[in-house]
Amino acid sequence: xTAPAPASGPVPTAPSISPxxxxxxxxxxxxxxxxxxxxxxxxxxRTLVYGITAALLVVGVxxxxxxxxxxxxxxxxxxxxxxxxxxxxxxxxxxxxxxQTLWQIRFPRVVMSLLVGALLAVAGAVMQAVFANPLAEPGxxxxxxxxxxxxxxxxxxxLTMFGGWTTAAFAFVGGLAATLVVYATARANGRTxxxxxxxxxxxxxxxxxxxxxLLMFAGDTAxxxxxxxxxxxxxxGSRWPEVATVAVVGAIAAGITIGLARQFDLLAxxxxxxxxxxxxxxxLRVFAIxxxxxxxxxxVAFVGIIAFVGLVVPHVMRMLLGPxxxxxxxASLLGGxxxxxxxxxxxxxxxxxxxxxxxxxxxxxxxxxFYWLLRRxxxxxxxxx
Amino acid sequence: xxxxxxxxxxxxxxxxxxxxxxxxxxxxxxxxxxxLVGPNGAGKSSLLGxxxxxxxxxxxAVTLDGRPLGQWSARELARTRAVLLQANHVAFSFTAADxxxxxxxPWIGTDLADxxxxxxxxxxxxxxxAHLGRRAYPSLSGGEKARVSLARVLAQDTRxxxxxxxxxxxxxxxxxxxxxxxxxxxxxxxxxxxxxxxLSLAAAYADAVAIIAGxxxxxxxxxxxxxxEERIADVYGTPVRVLADPDTGxxxxxxxxxxxxxxx
Numbered sequence: 241x242t243a244p245a246p247a248s249g250p251v252p253t254a255p256s257i258s259p260x261x262x263x264x265x266x267x268x269x270x271x272x273x274x275x276x277x278x279x280x281x282x283x284x285x286r287t288l289v290y291g292i293t294a295a296l297l298v299v300g301v302x303x304x305x306x307x308x309x310x311x312x313x314x315x316x317x318x319x320x321x322x323x324x325x326x327x328x329x330x331x332x333x334x335x336x337x338x339x340q341t342l343w344q345i346r347f348p349r350v351v352m353s354l355l356v357g358a359l360l361a362v363a364g365a366v367m368q369a370v371f372a373n374p375l376a377e378p379g380x381x382x383x384x385x386x387x388x389x390x391x392x393x394x395x396x397x398x399l400t401m402f403g404g405w406t407t408a409a410f411a412f413v414g415g416l417a418a419t420l421v422v423y424a425t426a427r428a429n430g431r432t433x434x435x436x437x438x439x440x441x442x443x444x445x446x447x448x449x450x451x452x453x454l455l456m457f458a459g460d461t462a463x464x465x466x467x468x469x470x471x472x473x474x475x476x477g478s479r480w481p482e483v484a485t486v487a488v489v490g491a492i493a494a495g496i497t498i499g500l501a502r503q504f505d506l507l508a509x510x511x512x513x514x515x516x517x518x519x520x521x522x523x524l525r526v527f528a529i530x531x532x533x534x535x536x537x538x539x540v541a542f543v544g545i546i547a548f549v550g551l552v553v554p555h556v557m558r559m560l561l562g563p564x565x566x567x568x569x570x571a572s573l574l575g576g577x578x579x580x581x582x583x584x585x586x587x588x589x590x591x592x593x594x595x596x597x598x599x600x601x602x603x604x605x606x607x608x609x610f611y612w613l614l615r616r617x618x619x620x621x622x623x624x625x
Numbered sequence: 626x627x628x629x630x631x632x633x634x635x636x637x638x639x640x641x642x643x644x645x646x647x648x649x650x651x652x653x654x655x656x657x658x659x660x661l662v663g664p665n666g667a668g669k670s671s672l673l674g675x676x677x678x679x680x681x682x683x684x685x686a687v688t689l690d691g692r693p694l695g696q697w698s699a700r701e702l703a704r705t706r707a708v709l710l711q712a713n714h715v716a717f718s719f720t721a722a723d724x725x726x727x728x729x730x731p732w733i734g735t736d737l738a739d740x741x742x743x744x745x746x747x748x749x750x751x752x753x754x755a756h757l758g759r760r761a762y763p764s765l766s767g768g769e770k771a772r773v774s775l776a777r778v779l780a781q782d783t784r785x786x787x788x789x790x791x792x793x794x795x796x797x798x799x800x801x802x803x804x805x806x807x808x809x810x811x812x813x814x815x816x817x818x819x820x821x822x823x824l825s826l827a828a829a830y831a832d833a834v835a836i837i838a839g840x841x842x843x844x845x846x847x848x849x850x851x852x853x854e855e856r857i858a859d860v861y862g863t864p865v866r867v868l869a870d871p872d873t874g875x876x877x878x879x880x881x882x883x884x885x886x887x888x889x
Contacts, residue, residue: 516703517731
């Protein structure tokens, strides 16, 4: 974004800014003018971004559901979906094998990708708002790996105290613990410096890496394999009950975060000013951290570590829509879903007859992006911090 | 509105064993501009922190509108007082207009929210930032940031306004503008508390000046009574000359610089 020279600076000699424009009387701003200059109130642009993202998501779902060893055409996929919601149509597949493939293998997997992507992107956006720092992301600062340690603990020790929810519950607790550590370490004087945040992430990731290694060392072959799966991340073998769990927990947590969006906006002004505007900052922040742990934990519990979605998606949406959190969270929800649906499609098809762990893909793209963001952030801030 | 906004009685504030404020007794009235002045580290910002509710006094009592400050909810306070801090960092590229609009946050869901757009436009015109509305806040100069933040405080439209060194980053004209705004706010019946370093500025615009030094209230009263050569020299540790402004008769404080500066 190139901004014109500040009005209080020296008169520039560059011809690009005409002296007349500089001396022009202050425009008489009407409320309508004002509305147009605010990030949170450009409905046309917002609708456009929502619309395009949602369209990409729908196309992705249809293509992804059709792709695989048994190719299924888009018409058949749409037909089957329409029939499922009670609309009889001529496109719907007649072969039971296609119907079975779609509903028992493809759809759970596609929906799981969609949900996990949406939740991770929202978790990233919330974390960035809470830390008032665009580099905060569950994977980068170690929340995801904290959740993986929790899950690995449950697997290795064979814990079943909460039945089918045990692994998810432990993932949540692990993620929460990691988030609290990051929060306690990286914040100083009401601010989170980028460099402190990244260093804290390194420390947390080092520790969780060791803990995961230890659990693998201690565990048997089966649990070892399962832990490797956490670390790489994969949508393989997603089933409806798991999808339902992620959907329910995710919908509640995402709904709450969107409700808190306005308060997140105020955090950008700094803690004290946010408090002066009536935000109960500490309470909001702790609450948001629990939400981030919940969103990340539930996603990680079933598909493993998928890094950088929470970094890349909110960042792109912020460039398109501005930093106002309500629109940002909704767009991230849609965009995150779309990104992971396509990533999963790629993971399944890029190498013939092999299922590439999706975490590898997102990190391959996300790593360089993170690097670029770091560089840009440093240049803009004139140094680290 | 008339009467007392804040009443401080024997307020002390300590961090560890260090006494930051000691036995401050002070009334802050509606309809008046009170300037807090004093040397660096005297406790001005801490006193402001006690008034905003950010810092809890270790001893003594603070009431706002006759009710102990601790009993006010965050929301109630946000609708009663607006605060401009010294540092006004904004994370993410919110536009200047976005930042000003955030000042309306305490009024969301009230009848007064209907006036949001007009209040935002008025506040921006008043702080001379209407032309900056679409600019990204982080791209503004220090002085522009300070004025946009002032517009945010004005948009909050509260009956008490507190400004911590609002003129620090501003040029001559905008310094005068800000204090004229402070005067206007007081004329509308609001209580205005402003921390200032420039004693002449304080003398020119404040109804009352409070000198804080070493955490204590050293003097409180009308500028001409409080800002005497002896007292200022004593408090700041440097000799000054106090003249009367030929136009207004209010005190103008000049440091005594002794022999002419060496040429170079």
